[in-house]
Amino acid sequence: MADVQAPVLGEYQVIPHIQPDAMAGSKPYVAKPDHNKPLGFPGELVENWEQKAVAKLGELVNNSRALQVFLDSCVKCGACTDKCHYYLGTSDPKNMPVARQDLLRSVYRRYYTLPGKLFPSLVGARDMTKEVLDEWYSYFHQCSQCRRCSVFCPYGIDTAEISMAAREIMDSVGQGQKYCNEILAKVHRIGNNLGLPGPALEDTLLGLEEDVKEETGIDVKYPVDVKGADVLLVTPSADFFAEPHIDGLIGYGKVFHAAGISWTLSSHASEAGNFGMFVGSSENLHKVAKRIREAALDLGVKRIVVGECGHAWRVAYSFWNTLIGPFDFLDRRYPVPQHICEFTYDLIQQGALKFDKSANDDKVVTFHDSCNVARASRMGSMPGGQFIIPRAVVKASVNKFVDMAPETIFESTYCCGGGGGVLTDELIDLRVKGTQPRMLALRDVVESHGVTHVAAICAICKAQFSKVLPYYKFPMDMIQSVHGLVSKAIQLGPVNQ
Amino acid sequence: MSAMSIIYALLFYVATFIFVAGVGYKIYVFARTPQPLKIPTTPAPITYTGVALRMVREVTLFESLFKSNKWTWLFGWIFHLSLLLAFIRHLRYVLTPDNVLWPIINLELVQTAGKYAGYAMLLGLAGLLARRFVVDRVRYISSPSDYLMLLLLLTIAGSGLLMTFVSHVDIIALKGFVLGLLLFEWQLLPASPFLLIHLTLVALLMIIFPFSKLLHAPGVFFSPTRNQRDNPREQRHVAGWSAQIDNTKSADAG
Structure with missing residues (x-):
């Protein structure tokens, strides 16, 4: 990690121009079966994980008004785009709160809304694929669930809720994060x-x-x-x-x-x-x-x-x-x-x-x-x-x-x-x-x-x-x-x- | 009765049905879905009155957006306010003079405000559209549907303005058509290309409303970060999965 460079601190906070995929390589270690099983999660990525992830998403949306409202209500106004410290510090556009939410919202739109089923590319809807899962794994672990975006969103959309849901879905198909799951297992034990x-x-x-x-x-x-x-x-x-x-x-x-x-x-x-x-x-x-x-x-x-x-x-x-x-x-x-x-x-x-x-x-x-x-x-x-x-x-x-x-x-x-x-x-x-x-x-x-x-x-x-x-x-x-x-x-x- | 009148009559029945049923269903879904935990964005009001005031500020002044971005707030607020004024002006097509609201709708001030609101609406929408092109962050998050939505609204506002200021339509006949729809006694729709464009796009807007981001309108009222009271210590909150929790059993074991 010797190559890690701190950003240079300027005179005042600047909102950087986007640098797509600047942080695409950032991801935490994946949890091993020993970390996952004590928490009630599958040990590793399960078969048919695509269908299971989509089904889990539907289940979560049905059981959380926050998730339901937040996924349906975003108008892409951009008010949150310069509010996340990870965006300000990395310039990666997927660290803008709305773009982070859209990683999951795109899948929700594809499987659970009419326009997403009929005209996916028109409304930015995507199939649940390995690339999408990898993006989730990377960018939902670049969110500290700090809720700063929710202060500034005109609808109070809280990216923390979305990133918690995404992590729960990933855990439910066996793609957990080592750091958190290992620690949770220790608390239980x-x-x-x-x-x-x-x-x-x-x-x-x-x-x-x-x-x-x-x-x-x-x-x-x-x-x-x-x-x-x-x-x-x-x-x-x-x-x-x-x-x-x-x-x-x-x-x-x-x-x-x-x-x-x-x-x-x-x-x-x-x-x-x-x-x-x-x-x-x-x-x-x-x-x-x-x-x-x-x-x-x-x-x-x-x-x-x-x-x-x-x-x-x-x-x-x-x-x-x-x-x-x-x-x-x-x-x-x-x-x-x-x-x-x-x-x-x-x-x-x-x-x-x-x-x-x-x-x-x-x-x-x-x-x-x-x-x-x-x-x-x-x-x-x-x-x-x-x-x-x-x-x-x-x-x-x-x-x-x-x-x-x-x-x-x-x-x-x-x-x-x-x-x-x-x-x-x-x-x-x-x-x-x-x-x-x-x-x-x-x-x-x-x-x-x-x-x-x-x-x-x-x-x-x-x-x-x-x-x-x-x-x-x-x-x-x-x-x-x-x-x-x-x-x-x-x-x-x-x-x- | 012309074929055109029949087509538009049917179109409006269908659009109204989809709009009312679709939005109604979505409101039902929002209302039915439990919120198991307390998640207001704090500092949050402690009382219902406080929550109501927070919500009123949010939907009338766009308080959070104002904190966030002054340009987006300005264009967004201008657009929504002028939409409201234009909507009120349009009530003259559905209300009859014996309606209690008529004296208000018929005020010179109300009609004039609604008339010129069309220009403000264009300005607000143009500003919002420009942001989608100019600001790289907003461009990045925009889907084709986001641009099309603004174009749809711009065209509705533009065609309306053209009828008000350039090519007038027979509004007496138009009102006859609208009242005919309401009373199920169909009347002729005055033929005007701008009117047909205007009405087609308004019907389209009504049809896509329940399936699109326009759901932000009912959605904001159901947003837990904005509508919950900050009183978790004072009052135990349970809903959905959290209502299934029974600690009395586990407590004995502990």
């Missing part, structure tokens, strides 16, 4: 994306307790499987080992400690992430989420709090009540589930936490809105709380905060380039190019305001930033966990009664 077994998790957490004791002189606990704790914390498993994720986990523990609220992790549900969403599989989405309900009931907790993870927060906030609710066994005075930023923010509002912001005076911080948090969830009681609350937590922890350009944050935020199941080494070229709009906005505040760090609340964003920042001549440790900043500034000790 062990309980987290890393495949970290219970004893290893306990070791890791004991190690953390020692580190924090050494740093602060205070016994902050990182408990696991404690029955009767008030709060079950469900966090992405990257928080257990990766940098800067682990600083966030340390921060959560300090917040719980300072607030005097008992909490626990669960070795059964040691993963907030849910790649079932990325591959569009409702069965896997449900099955992965179910571990959390089981853990909450088993441990007898009153509340569930979710750690810093973008797509996990979408699944938790938007889907958990549907998938694993009702939550009548939890304390309904608190939102179920609650984001760790909401949790910390509420304590800040109550004056229950003390901060020494000067601990972060070596930093000028900006905040990267993660796409699934920004465009597919909420925090707090007001629409837009998902933008305000994490910033408030950052600002409580640092003195110097600067936002990036308005057209690149909030609901218009650019994806980090690694979301939606593309955070795998063989797609590094795509990831480096796809992060170009975000890097440009970051470079601007680095140059104009001396920004030194960018904080995020998503495990994938953090891993992706660590990897791609150096391609743009930024230090990899520029990326921070929001609760890593909290961890630095929070004052422990007598505050906690």
